[in-house]
Amino acid sequence: MEGDTGMKEVSLEIDGKKVTVQEDTTILEASKGVGIDIPHLCYDPRVPPIGTCRLCLVQIEGQAGLSISCNTPVAEGMRVCTENEEIAAIRKTILELILSQHRVACTSCDQEGACKLQDYAYRYQADEARFGLPERRPTERNYTTKSEAILYDPDKCILCGLCVKYCEEVPMAEALTFAGMLDEMRVSTAFGTDLPESPCVLCGGCIAVCPSGAMVDRAAIGKGREKDLIKTRTVCAYCGVGCQLDLNVNPRTNKIVRVTSEPEYIPNRGNLCVKGKFGMDFVGHPDRLTTPLIKRNGKFEQASWEEAIKLIADRLGQIKSKTGPDSIAGLSSAKCTNEDNYVFQKFVRAAVGTNNVDHCARLCHASTVAGLARAFGSGAMTNSIDEIRNAECIFVIGSNTSEAHPVIALHIKEAAARNGAKLIVADPRDIELVRFAKLHLQQQPGTDVALVNAMMSVIINENLLDKDFVKARTENFEAMAEAVKEMTPEKAEKITTVPAEKIREAARIYAKAKTASIIFSMGITQHTTGTDNVLSLANLAMLTGNVGKESAGVNPLRGQNNVQGACDLGALPNVYPGYQSVEDPQIQAKFKKAWKTNLSGKSGLTVVEMIHAIEAGSVKALYMMGENPALSDPNLNRTRKALEKVDFLVSQEVFLSESAQFADVVLPSLCFAEKDGTFTNTERRIQRVRKALSPPGEARDDWQILCDVSTAMGYAMRYENASEIMDEIASVTPIYGGISFDRIEPVGLQWPCLDKDHPGTKYLHKGEFKRGKGKFHAVRFREPAETPDKKFPFILSTGRQLYQFHTGTLTRKSRAIDQKSPTGYVELHHEDAEKYSIGEGDFVEVSTRRGKVITKASVGSRVAKGWLFMPFHFAEGPANMLTNDALDPIAKIPEFKVCAAAIKKAEPDLER
């Protein structure tokens, strides 16, 4: 029998019970499915079987000896006995042997009461003294002694090896190994180096899979026993992957004790990255805002909610009546929930009466939305995260996935290392994924169009295109073909520095694969040619018929946890929720009716335009919800000046961020762990965010605050809860039409989800593009806005780093993270470093036409000669002092990825 996955099903008998499962299921898993609990200490669905505990032995009829059920696949007609006298005796002995080396009292263990070893020992009546009571040993230094993140206790370790295997197979970091023999055996790093100095990426997986209490979160020790904690399932607050996780809260202290995740969670399958795992210290941080603040004489003073809201309503009302609604602008937030964003844009549009609403997606993916909407009719990831693992070819361009979207990188690495996918990485830097790639195309920053056009010219010349697809599903092919014709690989080599032969090979691999998935991120979008870049990737996919099917597609990875949702819900100046144009009179009429008020029919200002409008004096008030433009916007000096200049600035925030410090009124809001609502991840999955903690002080939900301000301004808004907001969203937003809180339990739904019976959409454009036919665009290579010259001889790129997020407001509150990533740096090639006599860790001054910063040098070969890279998370060396705010003409995205820079060794510190 064939299941719908093409996998055969087999029937067998386990302890007399008939079981039918897929053929690659193990006996252990099949037994679990029918409620037979075969004891096991070294099985975890996240890792391939390792078979070290030997507890899961079973007898298979007709086979000599016993087999371990965790590594034996089922077979048709098999008859399995999971326990008999012999097996029970062996299990008991093994447990007694393990206990003879378990050198600690369970009474002092946080795992007490939730420990498999304890359970099995009880089940088999294992005598812990059968082989002698273990001797206590003096505590010795081990590889975790200095780690702020993890504590390993060899006395509790049963040496199952799950942690070592996880580290090797999932993050593929290979940080862990075994050291010592027999009694002295223990987990360690190579040569016992301290964990922070090892290749460990702090994913926390080793803790997650550990069946005993041997590997634990250091910060959690003594903060509550496992059985006393309450787990609330919610969505990670950091990146757009949208990992589902459990906040483990001690109800007595109202604190998050640790973060865990389970293998059945989507899309992360129980895996996390450092930010989700160790980045939650900010939640209960003492610096959290607890009361409204009003600035008087340049100083913040605590205020009551009534006072603060009245002041805001009054000032905004005055400005509105004096200079008109368009002199007010709002910055919504990709960190806030869908419900917050919906209410925010409704507030700006209905209560203030302008379309001046935007959010930081502008800074990341506006060009994606613009480009993909033009080509396909819809600006989101075409496919699902889970499909990546089965793609035949994966083309990663301009995405340092391992650092910016770590859990998606796990899928990519699995595809390449285990499933035979051919990975092509196009990135100026020698990023981690290169280790797994068949080809690395190291293009010069800002030359992506040349590279992709050259690939297409090869595909057309060598007749590797999908003619049927092009004919049936697309239009404007000839114009595109004409445009790419001139870009021969040889010509592209001159522009991109990628050898022509490699470009040819990449084109062939991509075109010949049955399923090829393009994955891109800010390396593509943050350019003055961002929209062009996206369009040419869409061209490439259509040319080879790689859209509208499983495991293929064009997949932009969105940055912030809810940037997809913020866009979906209309925190954009030109569209209402669901990408419905504000300039379309019919749609306008629909919203006028729904919101019972007049609406402006004119598109509003984008983020950077708002700043420029403040400078020009046409925008007088700015309302910010959880945004930090003072650190995230390009050309920081200019942004900061604008924030200083604007007449009235409101900030709804969890911390007094760099931007909030400029505000006239600061309102304390809730962070994700205190909220109910939804986030939409990068694969369009709408997932539930659940309240796990009570909020600090007087802090309130963002949407509630907005409702109060709006009501005070004369436009009444009132909702009982987030679920009610979602119902309103569904009523006005066709792509969310079928969404409601009860329907998205337990793993969410992917939009478009048109009505209550719609199952959601795994991949887009099946059979037909959103816009009808897919449209090719004739895109030609253009130079970046700024190219190196004598004075500024380097190309500077900015970007992200694994350990930090965005402006660092949240991640930098974590001790575990701070230990691994304490400060900013600039990466440069060792030959350049030598030329300027710069050594590793030296202070250097990086300057551009806009400003200069001093930071530390990180010398190596991750960047090529002549290029520099800086992460943008650090306030003390803010990379965005340097970046160019030149804009993409269509999407208005700033050119973060390329500018011309100079470098010199900074004056040595006198103390050094």
Add this chain to the structure above:
Amino acid sequence: MKESKVLTQRVGKYEPLDLEAYKALGGLQGLRRTLAMKPESVIEEIKKSGLTGRGGAGFPAGLKWALTAQEKQEPKYFLCNADEGELGTFKDKVLLDGDPWAVLEGILIAAYAIGAEQAYIYIKGEYEETAKLWEQIAGEAEKAGLLGKGILGSNFSVNLQVARGRGLYIAGEEFALISSLETRRAMSRLKPPYPSEEGLFGKPTVVNNVETIANVPVILAKGAEEYRKLGVEDDPGTRLFSLSGDVKKSGVYEIAMGSGTLKELIDEFGRGTTHGRAIKAVQPGGGTSAFLARGSLGCKLTSKAISEAGSGIGTAGVIVYEEDRSAVDIVKGLLQYYGAESCGRCAPCRIGSVKMREIVDNLARGNGAEADLMRLREIGNACVAGSTCGMGQAFPLPVLSALELFPEDFEEALCKVPA
């Protein structure tokens, strides 16, 4: 009973480095024939010969090659296991030192058959002189066009790396050996996947014992049919028996399978026991094989007969114990060695091996209690049934068989003073 010198025919007959002498004594015929055949046919020939592994597990060599050859992954590797760590076993050394070119010829044929371009020979750490010799052999072979590109003018190319063992018994286990070559900890792995599927650096790999591989040129030179004329139907060819323990003359003797009994081997080649005492027990297959008591010594020298008698042929290392020895002391000696060698992967083997050693030491010191005998059985059973590799599955066998065959020795050793 007499020796049948097939693998050992040239041992002592030429200077080990002298390739020309090797050729003059009939060397390289197998390789020459091989290079004119298709790899599949070479494998077919080995299958027909019925050759089984001589490293202890007795797996059919032809099948192992075929499984590896059929894998799609590239490259493939061939490893010659010369770690010879089993107690009472020293036959591989005889071949490595006495007829190295034949072993090399076997390696070349195997590499050709499975499509490997890189071969390794992993030589026991203690065999320092042997390793030096092999470094030289590899150099000479390269000069003579037997290693490197286009071997003997054919399209076939292979390189050989001589690797050194680390003085660990467990490193001889195939996956521990592979890990060791990958410069990791010498640790075994879960099977399946077997080395034929995911071996060295994750690629399809054949691991063969030295003696196994030394049979290969003979089979290819003579043809499988001729080869099978020695030995018995289900156990063709000869084996190198290492004879040691309480015998007058220990040594390595090449015997055609089934051509004599254990007793004849001990009496005729070993010239009887050291002190002329009666035999108490024999381990017929190396230090991890179960004991056979005096009554079983009439068993024929075939795998089947030895299994039926209650032990296993293993590495064919025959260790003889005279009557006056206590089973407790013998077992103590064995555990002294094996009890410190677990790679640590499996819970029962890692902890059980140490515990068994402790318990037996205690018994030998006269401090044991009745319950200790039960404990030994419990641990032994858990290890044998519950271990990943041959180590954990086998090291308790002598202990368990001794408890079975010589309970009185253990009773006697128990502490007589009431606690």
